[in-house]
Amino acid sequence: MPATIAPNFHSRTVEILDSLEQSGQLKLLQSIEGPMDATVRMRGHGEVVCLCSNNYLGLANHPEVVEAGIAGLRKYGAGTASVRFICGTFDCHERIEARIAQFYGVEASYTFTSCWNANEAIFATLCEPGDMIVSDEFNHASIIDGIRLAVSIKKGLLRGVYKHGDLNALRERLVGARANSEVTGTIWVVTDGVFSMEGDIADLPGIRALCDEFGALLIVDDSHGTGVMGASGRGTHEHWGMSATKIDYFTGTLGKALGGAAGGYIAGSRRAIDLIVQRGRPTLFSNALPCSVACSADKAIEVLMREPQRVTRLRDNVAYAREGIAKLGFSVLESPTAICPIIVHDTAKAIHMSRQLLDSGVFVIGFGYPVVPEGHARLRVQISAAHEQAHLDTLFTALATLAR
Numbered sequence: 417m418p419a420t421i422a423p424n425f426h427s428r429t430v431e432i433l434d435s436l437e438q439s440g441q442l443k444l445l446q447s448i449e450g451p452m453d454a455t456v457r458m459r460g461h462g463e464v465v466c467l468c469s470n471n472y473l474g475l476a477n478h479p480e481v482v483e484a485g486i487a488g489l490r491k492y493g494a495g496t497a498s499v500r501f502i503c504g505t506f507d508c509h510e511r512i513e514a515r516i517a518q519f520y521g522v523e524a525s526y527t528f529t530s531c532w533n534a535n536e537a538i539f540a541t542l543c544e545p546g547d548m549i550v551s552d553e554f555n556h557a558s559i560i561d562g563i564r565l566a567v568s569i570k571k572g573l574l575r576g577v578y579k580h581g582d583l584n585a586l587r588e589r590l591v592g593a594r595a596n597s598e599v600t601g602t603i604w605v606v607t608d609g610v611f612s613m614e615g616d617i618a619d620l621p622g623i624r625a626l627c628d629e630f631g632a633l634l635i636v637d638d639s640h641g642t643g644v645m646g647a648s649g650r651g652t653h654e655h656w657g658m659s660a661t662k663i664d665y666f667t668g669t670l671g672k673a674l675g676g677a678a679g680g681y682i683a684g685s686r687r688a689i690d691l692i693v694q695r696g697r698p699t700l701f702s703n704a705l706p707c708s709v710a711c712s713a714d715k716a717i718e719v720l721m722r723e724p725q726r727v728t729r730l731r732d733n734v735a736y737a738r739e740g741i742a743k744l745g746f747s748v749l750e751s752p753t754a755i756c757p758i759i760v761h762d763t764a765k766a767i768h769m770s771r772q773l774l775d776s777g778v779f780v781i782g783f784g785y786p787v788v789p790e791g792h793a794r795l796r797v798q799i800s801a802a803h804e805q806a807h808l809d810t811l812f813t814a815l816a817t818l819a820r
């Protein structure tokens with residue numbers, strides 16, 4: 417054993433964990449003992465109202481979605497035991513990919529085992545040296561790391577970050593990119609549709625206009641907007657009244673509104689998807705989406721397309737919850753999304769408040785550093801179409817107790 421290295425690693429790990437514990441920042445993994453729904457059975461707490469899942473449309477435990485997953489398991493077995501290009505492409509993959517493309521109204525899509533993987537694939541595959549990627553500073557960690565990876569493996573691929581949601585800052589970046597002699601290829605702009613920690617939305621019409629002005633391509637990760645935003649849940653572009661064709665590429669997850677299991681995708685032009693199939697390292701070197709998940713997610717999208725009233729119900733619940741929280745004197749960032757962050761600044765305080773809420777039968781997670789920047793800790797309340805008004809009233813009662 418390399419005695420000089422191992423004790424060093426051991427002691428520094430213990431030090432980090434101890435310091436997290438002492439400062440009240442240690443995350444406790446809560447164990448759920450049943451399906452994800454409006455309420456969940458939590459070990460040690462019994463039945464609690466769940467207000468921190470991404471189960472926006474209540475499809476995670478929908479009977480048809482569950483049955484489709486079981487049927488997929490029966491038909492295809494436990495897994496593909498292969499990456500896609502060897503022997504891991506099953507007809508259920510073709511079906512879900514056609515479904516995703518149909519849902520957006522774009523040419524094609526390709527699935528991954530997570531949206532993290534999709535974001536790891538898209539930049540490293542589609543971008544080349546001489547290109548520049550311009551990214552909103554609050555983009556999801558998977559976008560940030562996907563860009564870091566692409567830049568590190570393609571020398572000469574450039575990146576820039578613009579101030580969150582600031583179109584003037586984006587314009588400045590684009591002006592700079594066009595004036596930069598090292599930028600000889602494509603300029604890419606990437607943004608979350610709905611920002612996961614703020615719950616605000618990207619100004620897609622403004623961003624599209626700038627992309628057109630500067631000849632840039634636009635990628636939108638709408639993981640929190642798909643199934644939530646727009647009259648039929650198509651996403652943030654629909655909220656803005658934009659056609660999906662105005663977005664060059666979408667990335668998204670199957671792990672939130674669309675069944676909630678796991679999996680991600682890239683959707684857009686056939687040509688780009690063909691390139692991803694040939695060159696995307698997460699798909700060349702990692703197993704295919706499990707067939708049971710492909711089948712349950714396919715059913716979830718079918719249910720969403722058949723029952724757009726789920727989106728309306730979610731919207732009504734969001735309005736009711738936002739109004740109720742604000743009435744109690746908590747400041748919630750204004751937005752039409754299902755993510756309602758209550759900013760409390762201090763990480764230990766957020767975690768403590770979250771534990772108090774749990775004692776009142778309400779499950780809301782407190783987020784602190786490193787998930788959000790130091791000093792920006794928050795309780796993130798997330799609303800679902802599965803909630804009844806009574807569930808949201810329980811939240812208000814618990815928050816009122818907290819406020820007192």
Ligand SMILES: Cc1ncc(COP(=O)(O)O)c(C=O)c1O
Binds near residue numbers: 531556558639671
């Ligand atoms: C904007 C965004 N992109 C990507 C992801 C990652 O999704 P997945 O769980 O499918 O990897 C998330 C998950 O939180 C997200 O919010």
